[in-house]
Amino acid sequence: MTPRSGLALVLLAVMVLLIAVSPSRADPPPRPADIDRILRRGTLIVALTEADAPPFHVVTDGVLSGVDIDLAKGLAQSLGVAVTFDRSARSYDEVVETVARGQADIAISKLSRTLVRARSVSFSPPYLTLRHGMAFNRVWLARQMRDHDMAEVIRGFDGRLGVVTKTSYVEYARRIFPRAEIVEFPRWADAVPALVKGEVAALYRDEFEIRRMINEQPELALHLKTAFLTDTQDHLCMVVNPRDTQLLQLAEIYIEDLNPKLTVETVLARLGKVAPKQGDTP
Numbered sequence: 001m002t003p004r005s006g007l008a009l010v011l012l013a014v015m016v017l018l019i020a021v022s023p024s025r026a027d028p029p030p031r032p033a034d035i036d037r038i039l040r041r042g043t044l045i046v047a048l049t050e051a052d053a054p055p056f057h058v059v060t061d062g063v064l065s066g067v068d069i070d071l072a073k074g075l076a077q078s079l080g081v082a083v084t085f086d087r088s089a090r091s092y093d094e095v096v097e098t099v100a101r102g103q104a105d106i107a108i109s110k111l112s113r114t115l116v117r118a119r120s121v122s123f124s125p126p127y128l129t130l131r132h133g134m135a136f137n138r139v140w141l142a143r144q145m146r147d148h149d150m151a152e153v154i155r156g157f158d159g160r161l162g163v164v165t166k167t168s169y170v171e172y173a174r175r176i177f178p179r180a181e182i183v184e185f186p187r188w189a190d191a192v193p194a195l196v197k198g199e200v201a202a203l204y205r206d207e208f209e210i211r212r213m214i215n216e217q218p219e220l221a222l223h224l225k226t227a228f229l230t231d232t233q234d235h236l237c238m239v240v241n242p243r244d245t246q247l248l249q250l251a252e253i254y255i256e257d258l259n260p261k262l263t264v265e266t267v268l269a270r271l272g273k274v275a276p277k278q279g280d281t282p
Contacts, residue, residue, distance in 0.1 A: 032246035035079070038105055043084045044076040047095045047104035047239075050087050055270035056110040067267055068108045071127060071238075075106070075254050091166035096121055099239050105247060107239040112168035112206070122242045124251040126235035128262045131228045132172065133210030135192075138225055140201040150227060159201030162191045168234070173204050176232065188213075196223045206234045208264055212271060 031039065038044055048068065052058040057066040064085060076083035086104045089095040092111060099107045100120040113123045134154065144153045158179040163169040165184035173182050183200050185191040192213065195203050203210075210226050238251045260266070 034105075034244035034247045035250075038079060038081060038247070041081075043082040044072070044079060044106065045084050045086055045104045046072040046076075047086045047089060047098040047107040048109045049092060049095055050090050053110050055267060067128075067262065067270065068110060071254075072106075072108045075108075075238075075251065078250065078254055092168065093117075093166040096239055099241055102241055105240070105244070106251065110236055111239055113235040113237045114168045114171050116171050117168075117239070120242075121239045122244075122248050123235075124238040124240070124248060125255050126237050127255045127258065128236040128264070128267065130234040130236065130264055131207040131230065132176075132232040132234055133205055133207045133226060133228045135195060135203045135205075135210055135213065135224045135226050137195055137198050137201055138223055139198060141225055154227065154229065157202070160199070162194060162200040162203040164188050164191060164205065167205075169204050169206075172232075172234075177204075192217075192220070196220070208267060211264070211268060215268070215271065 030036075048057050053066075053068075055066050056068045057064065059065075069085075072083050072085070086098060088103075089098050089109075092109065095107045095109045095111060096117050097120075098104050107121075111117075113126065117123075140159065141153065148156070156179070157177050159181070160183050161173055161177055161180040162183045162185055163173050165186055170182065170184060173180065183194075185194065188205070188209065191200070191203050194200050207228050210228070214221060214224075214226065238255070240248045240251065
């Protein structure tokens with residue numbers, strides 16, 4: 001064997017070895033850890049409040065449905081997995097904590113974006129933006145408006161202000177109405193009778209719930225007057241753990257691509273008769 005033919009045999013052997021150990025096609029890049037976790041499990045775990053919040057999430061005839069449920073199912077479908085709902089949280093703040101602990105992948109539960117909550121979780125862009133709303137006891141308001149207009153009453157509010165405990169409006173009330181005496185109620189159903197009786201001067205909640213209240217109990221208009229603040233907004237967002245950056249990006253794209261977009265009118269329409277708009281106040 002000549003030196004040249006020997007070298008040719010060596011080169012041929014190397015080429016055969018390279019072909020043998022090389023994959024027939026490139027391996028797929030590794031999936032982000034958060035997406036890989038969900039795909040391996042085969043289901044997206046979504047946190048909700050234990051209590052129903054129609055039309056966002058409510059059980060009717062044994063079936064869970066609503067705006068938030070539709071969003072959750074659509075997001076799970078985009079991942080190609082099933083959806084599982086965790087309803088162990090007894091309050092909105094506890095829903096946020098469920099995600100912060102890693103017990104759920106995401107929360108879609110009529111959750112407001114707040115500074116305090118942003119310390120422990122990440123928020124998607126809003127899928128629905130509401131105005132802040134107030135319902136006033138008419139007797140109390142009539143006394144105040146002898147010397148002030150509605151805008152002045154709101155800006156200088158220093159009465160007893162009712163909010164639902166462990167919701168975003170506790171934080172909002174303390175920041176926006178520093179002179180008010182904040183009164184926390186365990187449930188909205190407890191707060192409304194207290195307002196009618198004059199035990200608090202006003203209630204503070206989002207536009208949707210204020211309008212829903214009047215829609216479902218029109219007789220309350222005899223005792224209450226509502227106003228919606230045009231310079232404050234309540235952004236309802238999905239919530240994820242800060243480590244789940246790829247899931248957050250997926251939620252962002254999903255919300256951006258929603259068509260048609262959600263509005264307070266379309267959400268109220270899912271309840272039936274749409275409540276009339278009442279006084280806007282700067």
